[in-house]
Amino acid sequence: MHIPAHRLAALLFVTVAHGATQAAEAQVAVAANFAEPIRAIAAVLQKTTGHTLKISTGASGAFYTQIRNGAPFDIFLSADNERPELLEKDGLAQPGTRFTYATGKLVLWSADANRVDAKGEVLKSAALGKVAYANPKTAPYGAAAVQVMERLGLAPSLTPKLVQGESIGQTYSFVKTGNADVGFVALSQVLDGGRLKEGSVWMIPQAHYDPIRQDAVVLKKGAGNEAAQALVKLLQSTNIRDLIRSYGYDI
Numbered sequence: 001m002h003i004p005a006h007r008l009a010a011l012l013f014v015t016v017a018h019g020a021t022q023a024a025e026a027q028v029a030v031a032a033n034f035a036e037p038i039r040a041i042a043a044v045l046q047k048t049t050g051h052t053l054k055i056s057t058g059a060s061g062a063f064y065t066q067i068r069n070g071a072p073f074d075i076f077l078s079a080d081n082e083r084p085e086l087l088e089k090d091g092l093a094q095p096g097t098r099f100t101y102a103t104g105k106l107v108l109w110s111a112d113a114n115r116v117d118a119k120g121e122v123l124k125s126a127a128l129g130k131v132a133y134a135n136p137k138t139a140p141y142g143a144a145a146v147q148v149m150e151r152l153g154l155a156p157s158l159t160p161k162l163v164q165g166e167s168i169g170q171t172y173s174f175v176k177t178g179n180a181d182v183g184f185v186a187l188s189q190v191l192d193g194g195r196l197k198e199g200s201v202w203m204i205p206q207a208h209y210d211p212i213r214q215d216a217v218v219l220k221k222g223a224g225n226e227a228a229q230a231l232v233k234l235l236q237s238t239n240i241r242d243l244i245r246s247y248g249y250d251i
Contacts, residue, residue, distance in 0.1 A: 001190060002213065004101035007246050009030070011179060022226075023049075023050035023051055023052065023227075024051050024052075024126055024225060024226040024227040025051065025052045025053070025054055025227055026051070026052075026053055026054070026074040026075055026222060026225050026227035026228040026231060027053075027056070027072055027073050027074050027075075027221075028053050028054065028055050028056070028073065028074065028076075028077065028228075028231070029055045029056050029058070029063040029066070029067070029071070029073040029074050029075070029076045030055055030056065030057045030077045030080035030139075031057070031058075031059075031060045031063075031077060031078055031168075031214065032033065032057045032058055032059065032079075032121065032139075032167040032168045032169035032170075033079055033104060033169075033186035033188055033189060033214075034057075034077055034079070034102070034188065034214070035057045035169060036170050036188065036189075036247065037102075037125070037188065037243065037244055037247050037249075038053070038055055038057075038077065039055070039189055040243060041231075041234060041235070041240060041243070042055060043231060044234065044240070045227070045231060045234055048229045048234075049227075050115060050227060051227035051231075052178075052227065053183055053227065053231065056073070057167075057169060058139065058166075058167050058169070059134070059135065059139045059166055059167040059168075060078040060079045060080055060083055060139065060140060061083065061135075061137055061138025061139065062138050062166070062167070063076060063078070063083075064083040064086065064087070064167075065077075067087060067092060067219065068087075068090065068092065068145060072221055073219055073221065073222075074218070074219060074221050074222030074225045074227070074228040075216060075217070075218050075219060075222050075228045075231060075232070076093075076217055076219055077101060077214070077216045078115065078140075078214060078215055078217075079104065079139065079140040079141060079212065079214050080140040080212065080213065080214065080215070081098075081100065081213045081214070081215040082140075084098050084215040084216065084217035085098065085215070087217060087219065090129065091220075092219060092220055093217040093218065093219050093220065094217070094218040094219065094220065094222065094223055094246040097217050097218035097232065098215050098216070098217040099215065099216060099217075099232075099235075099236070099242070100213050100214065100215050100216075100238075101144035101182045101214055101215070101216045101235045102212055102214045102244050102249035102250070102251060103212060103213050103214065103249060103251070104140075104141065104186055104187070104188070104202075104212035104214055104249060105146045105186070105188075105203070105206075105212070105248055105249065105250070106141055106145065106148065106182055106184060106185075106186065106187070106204050106209055106212065107184070107185060107186070107187045107188040107190065107201050107202060107204055108122075108123070108132075108182055108183070108201065108202040108204060109172075109175060109182065109183055109184075109185050109189075109190050109199055109200070109201045109202075110122075110175060110181060110182045110183075110199050110200050110201075111175055111176055111178065111198060111199040112181075112199060112200060113198070113199055113200050114200060115182060115199070115200050116180065116182055116199070116200040116201055116202050117200075117202065118202060118203075119202065119207065120152075120202040120204065122182060122202075123149075123152070123154055123182075124154070124157075128161060128181055128182070129161065129180070129181030130161055130162075130163045130174075130179065130180040130181050131158055131161045131162050131163070131180060131181065131182055131183065131184075132162075132164075132165060132171045132174040132175050132179075132180035132182070132183030132184070132185075133145040133146070133162060133163075133164060133165070133184045134164070134165050134166070134168045134170070134171045134184070135164055135165065135166055138166065139165075139166075139167055139168050139171075140166070140214075141167075141168045141171075141184065141185070141186055141212065142164070142168070142171070142184070144184070144209040144210065144212055145184035145209075147160055147207050147208065147209040147210060148204055148208045150180070151207075151209070152208065152209050163180050168185060168186055168189070169189075171183050171184070171185055172185045172186075172189045172190075184204075186248075187203070187249075188245075188247040188248045189203075191246075191247055193246065193247045194246050194248075214249075216232070218232065
């Protein structure tokens with residue numbers, strides 16, 4: 001992802017400790033919707049502290065299962081608040097480290113600039129092709145998509161047209177490659193610098209789905225990991241919160 005020079009320069013003035021005595025690396029499990037922001041944040045982290053991140057992106061539910069089974073992650077950035085809370089209850093997370101780093105927004109998107117209207121009426125069209133959404137059991141954005149279809153009374157008519165991605169990342173790929181006509185994806189996936197990258201989009205009203213509160217938590221393995229601690233500080237800094245907002249999230 002390209003970060004404008006003036007934007008990166010501003011981010012480098014975040015008030016974090018400069019020049020750590022010894023650079024550390026943290027393994028981070030990140031919800032697929034946050035893939036682009038975390039790469040930008042990792043670049044700022046390395047330049048300001050010397051610490052690095054080893055980033056894995058995917059479905060939050062899949063990460064939860066992996067962590068339960070001993071996956072060696074230091075910190076988990078989920079697409080919901082439920083799974084980080086469960087990890088706390090399971091004794092697999094550091095107590096008192098969970099916080100909300102972003103609130104996500106769901107949109108209906110097509111790579112075709114003329115396909116999706118501003119009110120989502122395309123979902124009622126008989127000519128509508130395949131509709132992509134993420135697995136609601138593992139991806140919170142997929143669960144939100146199911147809520148939208150149910151609250152609009154469209155689930156019966158759309159069910160035969162649905163194609164399911166294992167993560168919101170795969171769901172986006174289905175639409176991007178034309179394997180689906182439209183798809184329920186994260187707003188962050190279709191923005192670049194606050195503007196729509198391509199295609200057409202319906203900004204789904206919040207009333208149609210429950211808020212997507214995305215929580216982060218430091219895991220047991222991350223206790224004492226300086227890179228993990230530095231990432232937590234960075235995510236809570238003013239400039240990084242502004243960066244996260246620029247990807248279409250609320251804070």
